[in-house]
Amino acid sequence: MILVTGATGQLGRLVVEGLLEKVPAGQVAVAVRSPDKASAWAARGVQVRQADYGQPESLAAAFQGVDKVLLISSSEVGQRVAQHRAVVEAARRAGVRLIAYTSILRADTSPLALAAEHKATEGLIRDSGVPFVFLRNGWYIENYTVGLAPALAHGALVGSAGEGRIAAATRADYAAAAIQVLTTPGHENTVYELGGDSPFSLSEFAAEVARQTGKPLVYQDLPAEQYERVLVGAGVPEGFARILVDSSVQSSRDALNDGSHTLSHLIGRPTTPLAAALGATLER
Template identity: 55%
Template sequence: MSIVVTGATGELGRRVVERLLVTVPAEEITAVVRSEEKAAPLAARGVEIRVADYDRPETLTGVFRAGERVLLVSGSEVGKRVPQHTAVIEAAKAAGVAQLAYTGVLGGPGADFRLADEHKATEQLILDSGLPYTFLRNGWYTENYTANLAPVLEHGTVVANAGDGRVASATRADYAAAAAAVLTGEGHLGAVYELSGDVAWSLAEYADAVAAAAGREITYSDVPAATHQEILVGAGVPEGFAAILVDVDEAIRRGLLAGTSGDLARLIGRPTTPMAETVAAAVSAAVPAA
């Protein structure tokens, strides 16, 4: 069995490879990356490295082999992902891979927020290709919040326009473990998994978790969408991406990221990582010990 992970040096892809290395011989794992230099640590562990770029379809020609199980980790550049993913899908089809797993978004066709559009389009492209597929519809990453702790700790406020909406998040490590399970297990072809954390939490509860970990008062400020957009742009977030983040908050307000199907916990064989645990670790890393 040969398993291929695209985007293998990214935040999710590298965690998938690390998880695979626990149970799969390194020589049966291939990492598709843009930078061979960045992938050197994986090569040193015996992982095969193939260099290709989503933005250069010609580099994907021949990058896959017949019978391989492939994980297409979605690109990170919003607005460019459909042509990028199309190039990967066409290369996988030409090679005759045995499985194409794709990391989409929670809710699939029912996700009506802008960030989901390219994921829905990609799923349809995969269906149209006729390839054996598995859809891994990932919910929100807890790290999407903890990566932005500095201004929260500085100002003592979590700012969003999500209202009382709830988020059933999990860690990237949780989602990576699910992907590894699907790539190494049987019975997943044609399956669609709605992946999310076991518990959906509100932004007010997130603020409370940060406060408990930091030992200081942290509040949640729910602001109008237009106000949040202005705040993000003022903090240096590009206007287009700020609009996407604001739109996601509106989706949270509507309950679109609160689903708790249990698929993620079943795939990884354990409960998902609690939000407060991830927050505590992030705060500990962000705040120097006294």
């Protein structure tokens, strides 16, 4: 039995659908806050289990009879360690034989503020004694495509990334990696540093968007303080804006770059090229 936590999220949905192409539905379970959102999977034979990272008492039943768990990191920055600790402890008590965790690129050495909770979670998993796989995901291309509409409206994509190169891949690429480690043997106690095959700068990203849309778009590099003001002015909460700025600044120092090609080797195909990912987004 394979259990996917956070299964109704954007990454989780892709993982579950991919699993259903490889294993019988009866061998797939999902742990979700709102079972109603997973009713379509239940109709296909997936076991839907109510569980909430923030409610440890809900986790014991959710993990019963489970062999492998994909722990998709919580979206609640600042609360992740406590939430993940509850999940890891529940998995250990249930006798789970593998925990795969969606971490961050080079979590143990990354300068990104976001990395601290991932590093702590990896420590919790190691200390639990349960065999593990750390899927240290790099940036998602979708992190940038989600803001394309306002960028195109203003003719500028802004950030503090300089000409740093970003080895981004699509959510589907990272989902494929998770599916691979959950459905094939030989991954126990392995750390995978995952990124796209063809790193790009935000200037190159903007140029490709302009090429495909026929609309002017340039990358405008801003000092960190100014970029933070832009984000807050656009409605981003101050705390999260600081995290976004930090990630952008660190990417200017190649903290989001990766040349290992581990992701493409793991999934057995090249990662999705930027042009193709943008094309799919712009068609929607």
